[in-house]
Structures are given as structure tokens and as C-alpha cells.
Amino acid sequence: MTLLDPIPDEIENRGDERKVTKEKLAPRSSLQFKVGPQFSPTTQGLSALYSTHSPHIPIVSKISARIDRGFEKEGDEWIGYKRNYFTLVSSFEFPSMSLKTFLETEFYVVDNFNNAVGVRFFGLKLISTCVEDGTFINLVQHTAKRDRGPQQAPPVYPAVPGKLPDHETIKEAANVRNSSKIEKINRLFYLSDMDYRNGVRSSDETNCLRGYPTNIISKVARYERVQFSSSINYRKPTSVVRHFNLVVQLIAHLENGVDVVVGFIESPSLIIRGRSPSNYQSSKQ
DNA sequence: TTCGACACATACGT
């Protein structure tokens, strides 16, 4: 923070919780990074997951996620702005096994007809739903070029178990161009040669990785520059405030081509403020 | 009112 920065609320109002003067933060202020709401504990999916190591014990998954930019608590509610980016990171673990064991294991789920279907790979997926009617809400992701670059839906990250980096790390990893920094960051987010050589991965016994669709395999799924689709308010009365959940799913892509949800976590109810000037402080009452 | 497009401003990374 420089001397020219507006004084953020948290400092200006220290020791006086009653006074709330929303100072506007500069677009690139590092204070735009804030930890968002906690996600629910992991809900296990409907189809149980098993491994060749212990064929009769269902495997429990534990998914973690954190919002690092774009949501702020106001009173009891978590607020985001449709025009602004949010950042979310996610990872998963099977608490009963190490990464090494994971890589040496093959997985399968049992379908409705009691057939075992092999898992090709696991993936982390980010979606949003409307709290009121359960519908799916489109999310879009920009590049750093924003309007001058392409947009796409947030991708599924083929992933292996990993630990969530802390908030400060995510903040520092944003907009890095220096190649040695990029390499360091990549080692955090992707399964790397280091992971292989550490004996974590022993070349011929990595059964688990054979089915992965690329050799770029995440340990942590990082979603930056995500926004709610601009059309979320299409023909919706402004009078009724809609709420949304962000949901992270751990999916298993099966050998028969089907994706099943192994587990998921979700954010609490979120409010997304639209573009109406009334949602911005420049609309002085 | 809402949206896409364009514009401006300003802290950040190198």
C-alpha cells in the first residue's frame, strides 16, 4: 500500500465497528484480494468409489476450496459484483491414502447394475446454481486481456490429490510474468518432475495416471478472472434478489465416458450485485 | 433497465 491509497475501512474504522464508510479500492490494489465465505464440508456423491487396494471399503473424498478475491461480507450476507472478477482455488484429498498410494492405485465406481466401472481420471469442476430454483448459472472466465481476449466457461481440471495453497500465495501468484516465478508457481499447482523423482511417483507403478487426458495434471485447480455470466438477470424482475451457490465438484471420468460426481462442496448463499448504478457508491443518495 | 463496447484511472510486476 502506498501513501496515496485511500485508507481502507478495516484500518480507518479500527476500534469503531459502527462507522462504515465504504472507501473505493483501486482496481489493482492488493486489498482487492479478500478471503471469501467458507465452503461446506464435503458431501459424498451418490456412486461410491472403490480402489483395487481395498475393494470393499468405499473411499471418502475431502474437497477444499477458498475464494481469494471478489466476495465481501456485508452484515450476514456475502456480496459479489457481476462486473468484477472472483478467484477461487480448490483441491481434493482422499484422507485414507497418500499421494504415493493414490498414484499406485486404480479406482472404480459401482453402477446401478452392480457393475464396476473403472475411473480414467479425476477432475475438479466449478459450477454455480441458483439457490431459489436450483438452476445452473453460467460462469465465464476471461484472460488478463479481458475484452481483447477470448472467454470460456471455467474448465474441468484433471487433478490428483493436493493441498490448498494459502491466501497470500494465491495473491502473489496472480499476474506473474517472471519465468522463474512462474516455474515455482507451476510446481505448486501442477504435478511436476519433482513429484515424480521424490519417489512419490515410481515410473511403472503409476497405474492411476494412465487414463489422464493430458500430461498437465493439477494438484490445485485455480480459477481466476471468473465472472457470473452477464445474462444472469435476463428477464428477471429487479425486485426479487436472487442468491447463488458456487459449487466445486470432484468428478470421476469413467472408462465408459460418463462423468460421476464423487463429492462436492458448496459456498453459502451469495448475492451478486448487477450493473445498476444503485449498486455503486457513485450513485450518491 | 440491461447489456456490449469503449474509456479512464491507477497500483502492480518487471
Added chain:
DNA sequence: GACGTATGTGTCGA
């Protein structure tokens, strides 16, 4: 410390 970037938001016009 200059220079190019990234991103919140102001504005215009359909």
C-alpha cells in the same frame, strides 16, 4: 523509477 499491464468502474447508445 519508467513502462506496460490488469482490472474496478464510469459512460454511451441500442
